[in-house]
Amino acid sequence: MSRFIFSFIIYFALWVGFTTSLNGQELFAGGLVALIMALLTAKEFSEEGLENLTPHKIFYAFLYMFVFLWEMVKANVDVAKRVVQPKIPLNPGIVEVPTQLKSNPAKLALANSITLTPGTLTVDIIEDKLYIHWIDVKSEDPKKTFEHISSTFEKYIKEIFE
Amino acid sequence: MMDIIEIIGYILASVGVLFLFLGGLGILRMPDVYNRMQAGTKATTLGAVGTIMGVGLIHPEWFFKTLIISLFILLSNPISSHALARGSYRSGIKLWQKKKIDAYKNALKKEKEKNEAA
Numbered sequence A: 001m002s003r004f005i006f007s008f009i010i011y012f013a014l015w016v017g018f019t020t021s022l023n024g025q026e027l028f029a030g031g032l033v034a035l036i037m038a039l040l041t042a043k044e045f046s047e048e049g050l051e052n053l054t055p056h057k058i059f060y061a062f063l064y065m066f067v068f069l070w071e072m073v074k075a076n077v078d079v080a081k082r083v084v085q086p087k088i089p090l091n092p093g094i095v096e097v098p099t100q101l102k103s104n105p106a107k108l109a110l111a112n113s114i115t116l117t118p119g120t121l122t123v124d125i126i127e128d129k130l131y132i133h134w135i136d137v138k139s140e141d142p143k144k145t146f147e148h149i150s151s152t153f154e155k156y157i158k159e160i161f162e
Numbered sequence B: 001m002m003d004i005i006e007i008i009g010y011i012l013a014s015v016g017v018l019f020l021f022l023g024g025l026g027i028l029r030m031p032d033v034y035n036r037m038q039a040g041t042k043a044t045t046l047g048a049v050g051t052i053m054g055v056g057l058i059h060p061e062w063f064f065k066t067l068i069i070s071l072f073i074l075l076s077n078p079i080s081s082h083a084l085a086r087g088s089y090r091s092g093i094k095l096w097q098k099k100k101i102d103a104y105k106n107a108l109k110k111e112k113e114k115n116e117a118a
Helices: A002-019 A024-045 A049-053 A055-084 A104-115 A142-149 A151-161 B002-029 B033-058 B060-090 B103-117
Strands: A093-098 A120-126 A129-134
Touching (some): A055 B002, A104 A120, A104 A151, A120 B060, A129 A142, A129 B103
Antiparallel strands (some): A093 A129
């Protein structure tokens, strides 16, 4: 039940965002569509349901958005700087990064964040280890790679998903 | 007030276009698949999000639509690049010859042994 309500809220919010109107007819149609979608897909949509919407989690998700956007801008400037140099500075390799996150959504969020931040691209996740293509390898030791690459994100993602 | 928001929108869209251009340049200049993907994913994500959000600010009535579109791009772009990288490694495309370390090779070997034992 809680999963159903959660997916209904998300679908309805998406509908309102896309139509950008509070007209009664629009809202009624949106509610109907969201209801049908939630009935069909609630089971696959989320594992936690309404527990995803506690104030604590929403607060950290909000904070995380700014941390993430800032890191993403840095990543782009970094890649841009590399690309325009006459001889591209490269020191690439695939390193192993351990993670303490347990649930699948949390691992997905971590892998996505790593991919969009400076010089790193997630190649695979095997159990509790991420394999990351790093454009400028600074360390080959798993403990140090964790500090370089994922420690900032992991703090926030732990609060949001677990 | 409207003018300022519109100007910010144009600036955002221009920055987005600049990053899209640099991403394209990166894809041309990088030496191997994985390094190309680095340039391809990051620059195009910020480029696309910047351009779309810029349009959203120029036409404020589209703002929420562009916000949701950007959110979907942010969610789906890294997943597709991850799938490409994983697929190309598993189908045998090697890292650049000047690579420093390749931890994934051993992990794949271990996984294979595990699967054969099971």
